[in-house]
Amino acid sequence: MKSNEPAPVAPRNKVTIHDIAEKLNITASTVSRALNDNPRISDVTKKAVLKAAKQLNYQPNNIAAALRNGKSYIIGIIIPTADRSFFASVVRGIEEIANKLNYKVIISQSYDNYDKEVQTVDALLSARVDGIIASIGKNTENFDHFKRPQEKGIPLVLFDRTTDDLEVSQVMIDDYLGAYKVVEHLIQQGCRRIAHFTSPKKVSIFKERLRGYLDALRDHEIPFDESLVIKSNLQLEDGRESMKQLLKLEQRPDAVFSASDYGAMGAMQVAKEQGLKVPQDIALAGFGNEPFTSFSDPALTTVDQFSLTMGRITAELFFENFKQSGDNKLVPQKTVLKPELIIxxxxxKGTGPKK
Structure with missing residues (x-):
């Protein structure tokens, strides 16, 4: 080693309850009881242990505690992405309920990547979480990894993006009804060539929104035109490309219903760039009630999914399942929330009723 190079620093060992016990000249079991607020330990000893733990920067080993007690008081939450208002709001609702019961959450993002989702489930199980709450990624078609928590007797609750391939409790919005209301509203405004942006993936929410679109057309005796349904990932740029494709048609649509607000905003950008007036030339509607929808010009018609409420109900359902997790007769529950059309x-267009 060169003389001017610093000597390597030995890794610092993690502080344990034995270090605290040695510092205070008491037993490790007394330290453990004090940290767990055992009533058999005096307040003087508890204060001394907590003070020493802080001085030594003691960090409890949650995995070891979970092995001893059978509980980690941690819930794993898997969401596709944290930068969407919807998922952030759902997580907030879950945390509100969990924190009241002295539970903490670990939030992981799958980024709609199947492999990452599988790895996340395994990581949470290795961390000895008491249960998992998840929203399935768009690209997930095999659900075997979600069967592993069940096999270990660990509760699993799905929200928003769910699947009937798993016998687990679920919380979702009535996507079918929300889509039906949007299309019916557009029809009441005089629209007859209504396009729909959907997803090619097998996620239940998009299937249900497509079904609501189709049934609304059928019930109002409007012929279905396959060229008006465009599949994409429903991001902003996808909405732009889908709108460009629609405007090349010989007979343009007079309305677009996007299964996501982002797709609808992309469509609005292109419509304006092409000199079209919204809604006079083409009416637009999305789904999700993202915050930006109320600030666009014009403001975007959309569907409110009551995300905060969904989070709270999901957490309540999870803890109900958790209490019953030792019962082999646990019956999965499905909670469906009613959406609200925000016009x-x-x-x-002013040619029909507003609501």
Whole structure:
């Protein structure tokens, strides 16, 4: 080693309850009981242990505690992405309930990547979480990894993006009803060539929104035109490309219903760039009630999914399942929330009722 190079620093060992016990000249079991607020330990000893733990920067070993007690008081949450208002709000609702019961959460993002989702489930199980709450990624078609928590007797609850391939409790919005309401509203505004942006993936929410679109057309005796349904990942750029494709048709649509607000906003950008007036030339509607929808010009008609409420109900259902997890007769529950159509300027052609 060169003389001017610093000597390697030996890794510092993690502080344990034995270090605290040695510092205070008491037993490790007394330290453990004090840290767990055992009533058999005096307040003087508890204060001394907590003070020493802080001085030594003691960090409890949650995995070891989970092995001893059978509980880690940690819930794993898997969401596709944290940068969407919807998922952030759901997580907030879950945390509100969990924190009241002295539970903490670990939040992981799958980024709609199947392999990452599988790895996350395994990582959470290795961390000895008491249960998992998840929203399935768009690209997930094999659900075997979600069967592993069940096999270990660990509760699993799905929200929003769910599947009937798993016998687990689920919380979702009535995507079918929300889509039906949007299309019916557009029809009431005089629209007859209504396009739909959907996803090619097998995620239940998009299937249900497509079904609501189709049934609304059928019930109002409007012929279905396959060229008006465009599949994509429903991001902003996808909405732009889908709108460009629609505007090349010989007979353009007079309305677009996107299964996501992002797709609808992309469509609005292109419509304006092409000199079209919204909603006079083309009405637009999305789904999700993302915050930006109320600030666009015109503001975007959309569907509110009551994300905060969904989070709270999901957590309540999880803890109900957790209490019953030792019972082999546990019956999965499905909670379906009723959506609200929020009508704004992007769809109001003024030729029909507003609601």
């Amino acid at each position: 704004r300027g992007s769809s109001l």
